[in-house]
Amino acid sequence: MYAxxxxxxxxxxxxxxxxxxxxxxxxxAFEAYGFQVVGPxxxxxxxxxxxxxxxxxxDRKVRQWLRAVRRRNPESIVAACGCGVELGRAQLEPLTDxxxxxxxxxxxxxxxxxxxxGAPVGSLTLERNGRPGRTRSFVKIQEGCTTPxxxxxxxxxxxxxxxxxxxxxxxxxxxxxxxxxxxxxxTGTKPGAYRDGATHLAGLVRRTLELPGxxxxxxxxxxxxxxxDELLGLWRDSRLCRHFHLALQSGSATVLERxxxxxxxxDFSEALERVRSFVxxxxxxxxxIVGFPxxxxxxxxxxxxxxxxxxxxxxxxxxxxxxxxxPAAQMQGQVPAAxxxxxxxxxxxxxxxxxxxYASSWLGRTVRVLWEEExxxxxxxxxxxxxxxxxxxxxxxxxxxxxxEDVVLERCEADRVWVRR
Numbered sequence: 001m002y003a004x005x006x007x008x009x010x011x012x013x014x015x016x017x018x019x020x021x022x023x024x025x026x027x028x029a030f031e032a033y034g035f036q037v038v039g040p041x042x043x044x045x046x047x048x049x050x051x052x053x054x055x056x057x058x059d060r061k062v063r064q065w066l067r068a069v070r071r072r073n074p075e076s077i078v079a080a081c082g083c084g085v086e087l088g089r090a091q092l093e094p095l096t097d098x099x100x101x102x103x104x105x106x107x108x109x110x111x112x113x114x115x116x117x118g119a120p121v122g123s124l125t126l127e128r129n130g131r132p133g134r135t136r137s138f139v140k141i142q143e144g145c146t147t148p149x150x151x152x153x154x155x156x157x158x159x160x161x162x163x164x165x166x167x168x169x170x171x172x173x174x175x176x177x178x179x180x181x182x183x184x185x186x187t188g189t190k191p192g193a194y195r196d197g198a199t200h201l202a203g204l205v206r207r208t209l210e211l212p213g214x215x216x217x218x219x220x221x222x223x224x225x226x227x228x229d230e231l232l233g234l235w236r237d238s239r240l241c242r243h244f245h246l247a248l249q250s251g252s253a254t255v256l257e258r259x260x261x262x263x264x265x266x267d268f269s270e271a272l273e274r275v276r277s278f279v280x281x282x283x284x285x286x287x288x289i290v291g292f293p294x295x296x297x298x299x300x301x302x303x304x305x306x307x308x309x310x311x312x313x314x315x316x317x318x319x320x321x322x323x324x325x326x327p328a329a330q331m332q333g334q335v336p337a338a339x340x341x342x343x344x345x346x347x348x349x350x351x352x353x354x355x356x357x358y359a360s361s362w363l364g365r366t367v368r369v370l371w372e373e374e375x376x377x378x379x380x381x382x383x384x385x386x387x388x389x390x391x392x393x394x395x396x397x398x399x400x401x402x403x404x405e406d407v408v409l410e411r412c413e414a415d416r417v418w419v420r421r
């Protein structure tokens with residue numbers, strides 16, 4: 001409908017990989033309605049933010065982004081969608097022209113097109129299919145979580161669990177391959193909970209690998225209790241990335257119990273052993289929360305000791321964030337801010353050491369890397385990721401973006417590794 005004078009829409013996402021997957025889906029939908037999708041810093045007729053509300057810091061970044069866009073482009077339409085809208089509607093309404101719930105998110109392009117044209121919602125026609133332009137594509141397979149972790153707001157904003165039908169997922173993967181993507185990431189709030197009829201995650205992964213043109217497949221995250229022999233056995237196929245993101249949250253048994261995570265440190269250790277038995281050399285990354293309510297010095301020491309011994313390739317450290325409406329928000333013993341900051345720094349250092357040890361263990365070995373971007377335009381230095389999630393760099397006179405090739409890891413520098421092609 002906008003073929004001769006395409007309006008520009010700028011899309012931005014905060015938060016998890018599921019949000020990134022949804023952003024790619026939004027981009028396709030907007031292009032189908034005739035929009036030109038531009039970058040988050042470009043001038044546009046409409047701005048859409050896919051929000052996150054997992055922490056108070058995420059809420060602050062949402063409001064900051066919306067205010068900045070409104071100041072820069074006061075005449076443009078500013079819209080917000082996603083989890084932040086579910087909980088923070090009253091705070092976001094003054095900053096936006098349009099709020100779109102998770103339930104209506106798939107119709108964001110239609111709603112904004114109708115707002116811009118004055119046409120009734122539902123009366124607009126699609127014109128063309130969009131074509132994304134990045135090296136890695138996130139494909140949403142599942143949404144929602146019913147696990148009642150005491151600190152987490154997600155069950156309240158992405159209510160229930162639902163899975164995308166197998167045929168829909170496979171169709172999305174085919175379209176990404178046709179668009180030139182070299183790596184597909186299957187993602188969701190809880191991908192291991194995937195189920196479409198009799199098909200669980202292992203069946204979906206198997207069906208995906210059967211598609212022509214799948215060169216590299218990654219699963220965004222899993223829970224330790226989801227690591228069945230059937231699923232782990234699929235890693236015999238070298239196209240499955242040797243990377244497992246398993247969220248520990250705490251290495252203290254008593255803290256895990258207060259979190260209601262449903263496993264003990266010993267159970268998590270058994271899961272690590274199973275992964276390493278089935279997939280030798282796999283990178284195991286994790287999330288850790290420090291400063292959970294009531295966390296004593298002894299419990300924090302247990303957390304640190306566990307993370308030091310677990311051999312994680314990367315640790316994402318999160319300071320506990322009090323979320324109103326969650327059971328943890330009402331718990332006694334909220335950790336003082338100064339103590340929280342100190343514990344974050346300690347755990348981050350544990351993560352840095354673990355990342356260095358893991359990357360160093362691969363020096364001199366050949367791995368497969370997908371080159372994703374030139375670090376600085378014109379620099380001739382390219383950044384990419386190996387299948388086991390080591391961030392690498394190389395110099396090249398020829399363009400390398402979206403090239404998939406074998407390289408040799410040569411030397412560690414800061415948090416990346418230089419390679420020889």
